[in-house]
Amino acid sequence: MQLFRTFAILSTALTYLLIFIGGMVRVAGAGMGCPDWPKCFGRWIPPTSLDQLPEHIDPAKFNMVLAWIEYCNRLFGALVGLTIAITLYLGLKHYSHLPRIKWPLISAFSLTLFEGWLGSVLVDTVLNPLTITLHLFFALIIVMLLLYASQEVYYLENPDAEKNSDYPSNMQLLFGLMAVALLAEVVLGTEIRGGLEMIRKENPMVESQFLLDMLGPFKYAHSILGLLITILSIFIWHGSVKRSLNPSSLMVQTSTTIVLLILLQIVLGEILVFLKVIPLIQLFHLWIASWILGLVSIQYVAWQRSRVTYE
Amino acid sequence: MSRVTYYILIMIIILGLGANWVIEKANRSYDIPLLRPVPEFSFLNQRGESFSNENLQKKITILDFMFTSCTGPCPLMTLNMSSLYKDFDDVQEVQFVSITVDPSIDTKDKLREYAELIGVDDGRWQFLWSDMSAIKDLKKNGFMLYADDLPQGHAIKFVLIDHKGNIRKYFDGTDEASQKVLRKDISKLVRELRL
Numbered sequence: 001m002q003l004f005r006t007f008a009i010l011s012t013a014l015t016y017l018l019i020f021i022g023g024m025v026r027v028a029g030a031g032m033g034c035p036d037w038p039k040c041f042g043r044w045i046p047p048t049s050l051d052q053l054p055e056h057i058d059p060a061k062f063n064m065v066l067a068w069i070e071y072c073n074r075l076f077g078a079l080v081g082l083t084i085a086i087t088l089y090l091g092l093k094h095y096s097h098l099p100r101i102k103w104p105l106i107s108a109f110s111l112t113l114f115e116g117w118l119g120s121v122l123v124d125t126v127l128n129p130l131t132i133t134l135h136l137f138f139a140l141i142i143v144m145l146l147l148y149a150s151q152e153v154y155y156l157e158n159p160d161a162e163k164n165s166d167y168p169s170n171m172q173l174l175f176g177l178m179a180v181a182l183l184a185e186v187v188l189g190t191e192i193r194g195g196l197e198m199i200r201k202e203n204p205m206v207e208s209q210f211l212l213d214m215l216g217p218f219k220y221a222h223s224i225l226g227l228l229i230t231i232l233s234i235f236i237w238h239g240s241v242k243r244s245l246n247p248s249s250l251m252v253q254t255s256t257t258i259v260l261l262i263l264l265q266i267v268l269g270e271i272l273v274f275l276k277v278i279p280l281i282q283l284f285h286l287w288i289a290s291w292i293l294g295l296v297s298i299q300y301v302a303w304q305r306s307r308v309t310y311e
Numbered sequence: 312m313s314r315v316t317y318y319i320l321i322m323i324i325i326l327g328l329g330a331n332w333v334i335e336k337a338n339r340s341y342d343i344p345l346l347r348p349v350p351e352f353s354f355l356n357q358r359g360e361s362f363s364n365e366n367l368q369k370k371i372t373i374l375d376f377m378f379t380s381c382t383g384p385c386p387l388m389t390l391n392m393s394s395l396y397k398d399f400d401d402v403q404e405v406q407f408v409s410i411t412v413d414p415s416i417d418t419k420d421k422l423r424e425y426a427e428l429i430g431v432d433d434g435r436w437q438f439l440w441s442d443m444s445a446i447k448d449l450k451k452n453g454f455m456l457y458a459d460d461l462p463q464g465h466a467i468k469f470v471l472i473d474h475k476g477n478i479r480k481y482f483d484g485t486d487e488a489s490q491k492v493l494r495k496d497i498s499k500l501v502r503e504l505r506l
Binding site: 060063064201202 | 331398
């Protein structure tokens with residue numbers, strides 16, 4: 001049981017790290033670092049010099065730095081897959097009678113295999129924008145499933161965690177709106193990213209700060225929706241911290257962190273839109289978005305939990 | 312601040328520094344080798360004007376060998392070259408050169424028609440012809456490309472040539488991922504030229 005808890009948390013943390021590394025591959029432009037899959041230039045260990053390349057691959061595509069960046073992403077992906085597999089095994093061993101732990105784990109593991117396959121499609125399609133978005137989307141689903149399983153285990157061990165807390169019962173609509181808004185915001189964000197790339201392809205010598213001017217209404221939609229999400233997060237914070245009785249410390253911390261992270265996202269986003277497209281900031285903007293999604297799911301599950309206990 | 316928050320913050324800073332290092336390293340990883348100078352040649356373009364190795368100076372050139380009646384990989388090569396021609400239209404330092412390997416059919420007029428057909432309306436893309444032996448010699452000895460069985464056996468490479476007339480790199484003219492690298496390399500050479 002102890003071991004399962006450790007692995008549940010470990011696989012969640014590693015999946016978050018993998019999202020970070022995946023984002024890094026993207027901003028470093030290393031997505032095609034290995035032009036084949038699962039091997040890299042026909043080898044299990046990427047080549048270190050041109051004469052190790054197989055004949056059928058154009059040597060112009062070889063860039064050792066990019067090949068190793070992409071390869072580390074794949075290795076780490078395999079490690080995460082393995083960790084999730086172990087978590088699933090332990091979960092089925094101890095909790096196969098509990099659907100709320102069993103099914104999220106089975107889904108997370110299946111989606112992880114799917115993600116690996118999607119990675120191969122990405123290489124085959126030379127980074128098709130829609131496939132990149134799907135690759136991120138399923139990573140976010142996986143991490144939320146793992147978080148959910150971890151949280152349920154936490155409640156198994158601490159059944160009274162939300163026993164005394166009494167949150168407003170009419171927050172379903174707020175959470176629903178938040179979920180839709182966050183999903184749309186992620187899609188808009190990836191559209192901005194993809195749009196920038198398209199414009200950059202057609203205007204290869206234009207500096208990045210001018211690229212954004214050419215981008216059109218997406219960036220405004222992203223900002224406006226960001227503002228709406230801020231308001232929603234404050235409402236949810238107000239409901240779950242201020243208007244509630246004895247909110248759990250998990251709820252208070254999660255709700256407060258969400259508001260702070262969303263404010264941070266606005267700052268980072270506006271830097272990207274109005275000052276400069278800085279790769280490191282792009283990376284953190286995406287990564288923090290994945291945190292916010294995870295925290296909102298924790299918040300929602302905690303709220304649900306209190307109602308179950310209450311009823 | 313609680314101890315956990317403290318640890319998380321430290322971890323994020325380390326991740327940020329690490330990512331920054333990786334991104335920097337990736338940005339600096341695009342080195343373009345210096346292979347050899349393009350030897351002297353003097354051919355004619357689709358308008359009957361002379362085009363020689365001197366015309367490679369102060370320009371970044373993307374060059375290929377093709378013939379207009381080719382049905383094999385050439386349409387894809389032409390499509391890729393057209394796409395570069397279109398996207399780099401506001402970059403005056405970049406020019407495109409296609410040399411026919413079938414000069415008996417691809418006369419000056421034929422090349423001009425071909426250029427018009429694919430939408431070439433300025434001097435940024437030249438279509439060159441000469442006599443077969445000169446073409447063969449330039450292809451084989453100048454560009455080190457296969458030239459034994461022309462026109463069918465022509466190479467599918469795009470050659471990237473810098474502003475001093477040096478061959479820098481070869482790219483598969485039919486491969487999408489190679490084209491992406493080529494675009495990056497062209498931009499890099501143009502930036503170097505503008506410095």
